[in-house]
Amino acid sequence: MVTSLRIGIAGAGVLGRLAAWQLARQGHQVSVFDPAEGPGPSFDGQGAAGFTAAGMLSPLAELDAAETDVAERGWHSIERWAQITQELARLHHRPPHFDREGSLMVAHGADLGAARRVLSRIETGARQWPQQPQALTPTALQALEPALHGSAGPLHAWLLPGEGAICTVGTLKALQATAPGVQWHWQHRVEALSVGQLSSVSPAHPEAQAHAFDCVMDLRGTGARASAPVRGVRGEVIWLHAPGVALRRPVRLLHPRHRVYIVPRPGDVFVVGASEIESEDRSAVSLRSAVELMAAAHSVIPALAEARILRLDTNLRPALPDNRPEIHTEPGLIRINGLYRHGWLLAPSLLDEALSRAGLGA
Numbered sequence: 001m002v003t004s005l006r007i008g009i010a011g012a013g014v015l016g017r018l019a020a021w022q023l024a025r026q027g028h029q030v031s032v033f034d035p036a037e038g039p040g041p042s043f044d045g046q047g048a049a050g051f052t053a054a055g056m057l058s059p060l061a062e063l064d065a066a067e068t069d070v071a072e073r074g075w076h077s078i079e080r081w082a083q084i085t086q087e088l089a090r091l092h093h094r095p096p097h098f099d100r101e102g103s104l105m106v107a108h109g110a111d112l113g114a115a116r117r118v119l120s121r122i123e124t125g126a127r128q129w130p131q132q133p134q135a136l137t138p139t140a141l142q143a144l145e146p147a148l149h150g151s152a153g154p155l156h157a158w159l160l161p162g163e164g165a166i167c168t169v170g171t172l173k174a175l176q177a178t179a180p181g182v183q184w185h186w187q188h189r190v191e192a193l194s195v196g197q198l199s200s201v202s203p204a205h206p207e208a209q210a211h212a213f214d215c216v217m218d219l220r221g222t223g224a225r226a227s228a229p230v231r232g233v234r235g236e237v238i239w240l241h242a243p244g245v246a247l248r249r250p251v252r253l254l255h256p257r258h259r260v261y262i263v264p265r266p267g268d269v270f271v272v273g274a275s276e277i278e279s280e281d282r283s284a285v286s287l288r289s290a291v292e293l294m295a296a297a298h299s300v301i302p303a304l305a306e307a308r309i310l311r312l313d314t315n316l317r318p319a320l321p322d323n324r325p326e327i328h329t330e331p332g333l334i335r336i337n338g339l340y341r342h343g344w345l346l347a348p349s350l351l352d353e354a355l356s357r358a359g360l361g362a
Contacts, residue, residue, distance in 0.1 A: 004027050005214040006028075006212075006215075007030050007214065008031050008033070008211055008215075008216045008217070009030060009216075009217045010190040010193055011219035011220035011221060011223060011224075012032050012048060012176070013049060014053075014172065015336055015343075015351060016219040017179070019219060021182075022355070024182045028360075029181070030179070031185060031213070032182060032184050032185060033185045033198065033211075034186060034188065036048065037187060038186050039177075039184065040173070041169055045282035045284075045315055045316075049221060049235070049317050049318070049343065051168060051169055052235060052315035053235070053344055054237060054250075055168040055171075055271075055344050056344075056345075057081065057165060057345050058103055058163045059073075059345065060131060060160040060162075060163060061103065061160055061163065062074065063125035063126055064122055066342070073349035073350065074342070074346065074349070075162070076352070077345055077348040082098065085098040088171070088174040092178050094170060094174065095170075095174065096166065097167040097265065098164065098165070098171075100162060100163065101164065101249055103159075103163040103249050103251070104144070104145065104148070104159060104249050104250070105158045106141075106156065106157045106158075106300055108152060108156075108300075109150070109154070111254060111255055119133055131160070131162040132161075133158040134160075135158055136157040138155070138157075140157075144249070145246075145247060146246065147246055147303055148301060150299065150300060151299045165264075166344060168344060187203055188201070190223070191208050192208070193227075196213055197210060198213070198216050214332065215333070215334065215360070216332065217335075218333070218337070219337075220337075221317075221337065221339070228326075228338075229321055230318045230319065231321075233277065233279075233316060233317045233340065233341065234277040234280065234281055234317075235273060235277070235341070236273060236285050236312075236313070236314050238285070238294060238309060238313075239272075239309070239310040239312075240269065240297075240304065241268055241307060242268055242304055242306070242308075245270070245301065245303045245304060251263075251300065251301075253300055255296065259274060260274055261273055270297070274292075274293060284314065285313070285314055290312060317339065317340060317341055318337055318338060318339060319338060319340040319341075325340070329358050
């Protein structure tokens, strides 16, 4: 029988909600503290970065710039997300979308040289796995995704098998709604934390209030600046509504300057974004970024010409100096940070390892 512990969690992003959901289901008493107004997204650059993310689960594609252990964690996380979303579908009236039918990398003919260099790095890093990039003929690409075709000639394309995507907004909402007995303390900013204790301030209590726990988890991302050398990396996304445009798999456009992705969501929605911008600017999307992103998306899916712009969103993703994640555990304290642009890809794997180290694994 599991001993019920009092666990305090700082941060209600993807890591915080997933940890609260998992630990509460194990019978622990969980309290979560977050400065957000409430559990829903704000789409103003200030809330959880997980709401802004497109939710691509791409272990192979990330080998372009990441080490193989990131991909290893990614494959673990895809299996875990499959289990988690299956359980959320049973518990929640609006189950979040999840699939792993693979993703596509495409390039225009003029950019084939740059694309081949990217593929070479991916193939080198992926030698240990059965999943390998598969070159597609134009006919094979049309059979898989009829909406994809270049504006200036046939596209070069590769299928990355086993990769997937998850609805970030729906999953964050479902995790919060189905975590049994969790106390959610919204508008509570954690000012300090240590072994077995955290202090928070809120509109009702502007002076720091101390809270004691058996274990404290610091999952604040960029909010943990006081205790970690974390910086924000700006991400920008555009939400489009395009009825009648069918796309089943996430698409990455390989380009010498951009790594633009297009991720389909239920309801004829598409999320278009670029991987990273080294800036801590939380202001609205710039005209240049919006034009470049939408032009890139239109160049491979011409039918998006009549799409309607639903939302332009920005946020900061937490990165450590080496752009790698870090887990710290000691009795009564767990810290996870530095998920960088891999938040959804790494979260289940990092959390499973941290809880296992702390003796809290399922």
